[in-house]
């Protein structure tokens with residue numbers, strides 16, 4: 001079976017010596033390897049204001065804490081995402097208000113978000129679902145108009161771009177995940193990109209109990225209680241080695257995605273996504289709309305190709321409160337499908353996938 005997702009682990013002759021050296025170095029906690037990984041990420045994202053953490057979920061929670069989201073507040077979010085986007089909001093005590101999505105892409109709808117803004121709205125969560133890129137210019141206009149900060153959940157969208165920039169420059173906070181099956185994995189890990197010096201300094205402390213690592217421990221004074229969210233040298237070392245393979249890997253997701261879009265464009269029963277020209281999607285999953293989805297899934301599975309909707313719409317979880325009326329999501333959710341698009345899919349695999357789709361279901 002060709003899987004939908006698969007971790008990339010660098011070749012052992014490259015990874016293992018580096019890993020062994022850090023494991024026996026006498027320093028495995030957050031130290032110089034974390035600094036070095038962050039240095040590499042700064043070059044990649046072209047910003048100094050980023051902090052690594054131990055998961056994408058921690059990064060989301062940190063962003064919400066930096067904004068000051070708490071009980072009694074509302075955060076507008078999308079149900080079409082992995083659950084951590086929304087459990088992180090509940091962690092703060094705030095209430096989630098569900099926005100609708102675009103029926104053609106599944107991306108959170110700007111119009112729907114604007115209609116839901118109230119006096120209690122403290123933040124807006126924008127998810128770049130499956131590696132597609134949301135309409136960030138319109139969201140930044142909303143942010144200016146109402147003064148409400150935006151958090152971008154880029155966990156599916158490493159390497160994606162909006163107007164030729166990596167994600168995070170049209171908002172206040174951008175969150176990435178280095179979990180097992182993301183474009184780049186440190187086994188577990190995450191990244192928070194912020195836009196102000198104040199947020200950067202606070203984030204650095206909040207990820208480590210509130211302590212300032214650049215001041216000697218005995219001279220520290222915790223003013224704001226933080227969390228144990230920092231990355232350690234072992235995970236960082238894996239990230240450092242991963243960076244050597246990153247450009248090639250991300251490009252394979254994009255090339256495979258473009259190939260599927262081009263070859264399936266005019267196939268009966270398939271509607272490919274009409275990606276905005278202002279975006280470069282990074283195709284964490286291949287996404288399209290299909291007719292007779294159940295038969296399509298059976299047909300693909302019978303031919304050794306895993307395909308699925310992967311995520312349960314989050315408003316189906318009772319913990320998030322009552323279900324909302326979301327016609328755009330109902331529409332998208334009844335037709336969309338994902339299959340694998342990443343580094344494990346070579347030219348022969350992708351040709352076979354297209355032949356299987358074209359053979360009909």
Ligand SMILES: *Cc1c(COP(=O)(O)O)cnc(C)c1O
Pocket residue numbers: 054055056057058081082084085127153155156177178179188189190
């Ligand atoms: C993976 C993921 C997260 C959480 O990342 P972790 O590193 O697993 O905590 C958040 N949002 C989305 C959309 C994700 O896919």
